[in-house]
Amino acid sequence: MTFDDRITIATPEGVDLELTLAGLGTRFIATLLDVLIQFGAILALSFAVGFSSIAGGGGGGVLLALYYVGIFLILFAYDVVLETWNHGRTIGKLAAGLRVVRADGRPVNFVTSAVRNIVRIADFLPAFYGVGIVTVVVTRRSQRLGDLAAGTIVVRTAKQPAAAPAGWADPWRVPAPAHPDWDVSAVTGDEVVAVRRFLERRWSLAPDARARLGYELAARLAPKVPGADPRSVPEAFLEGLVAVKATRG
């Protein structure tokens, strides 16, 4: 039970991404918060349905059907919707500083989130997340059954997004135009492939990972490109590099 809580994922760009796995305690806090929110929502729904049935009189069957749909949405869709559209974070995870990501560090999508939350039923068994707790404790990457099925891990979010190194511009600025004065002859084909792959998939990366990969690739390649401003916007530099390399080889 003394597994290191950090894992390093090797990316194709040759930059290692280090992630810190969430522990049982923080996961418990996140789950507790989520359960309390869900319980509150179900309670509110129950009061609303009860009030409507007393006030409205008819349509009891429809109301009951809507009530069950509402409960299903609160119990299941809550996790899936928030994880998918809030960068792997439910409200509980956000408060506990956790995030669900895929095993390769990319954000979860609808399918992976749905799978990990459907299997939550098995994790809960025989009671109070018995199976989930055991599997989190005994697996190297602290995965419950749902995580194993979906290929996801729960990691701690960085306290602050990757900060720009001194002198570097913000990574999200509008890309600069191509630079005819750059000498890109020292940049190898493999390096261009790595840059191209990063640029292609940058929108699927978590913001921290994207910023860090961009900085590291730009910092590694900028010295090889005489004429390039080493303090330029990283992704603009990388885009310019690929464009210039494509025209000149």
Next chain:
Amino acid sequence: MATETGPWPLNDEPGSGRVEIDLRALRVIGTGTLGMAVVLSFLSLPDVVLCPLRRWTGIPCAFCGMTRSVVALVHGDVGSSLALNPGGVLLVAAAVALLVTWSTQRVEVPTWWVGAFFATLWAYQLAKYLEGRPL
């Protein structure tokens, strides 16, 4: 710090890959379970269903009868133990095996093995339920 050296991009298919299991943690859990079973075997178990699934729906989960299965095995009643939940026998066997293989710290298995293990146990319990056999 361990380095994940899987292919990139990793296979996206749910359930793919392998999982590394910490046998030291499993050993502690297994030994604790065995110890608890020995203590329980000297007590008279109250007839209480703790599993929420079975309590609320009547449908057994994969672990129904597990405690009673382990206790039966501690008493030497292998037949009852198997009938109650074969997982109990596997649990005791695994706990003993983990104690014997003390020096082994980690093992890596295909992820689907874990899913198959739970699915098989659950299928057995559901078959008993559908056939009307005692759970």
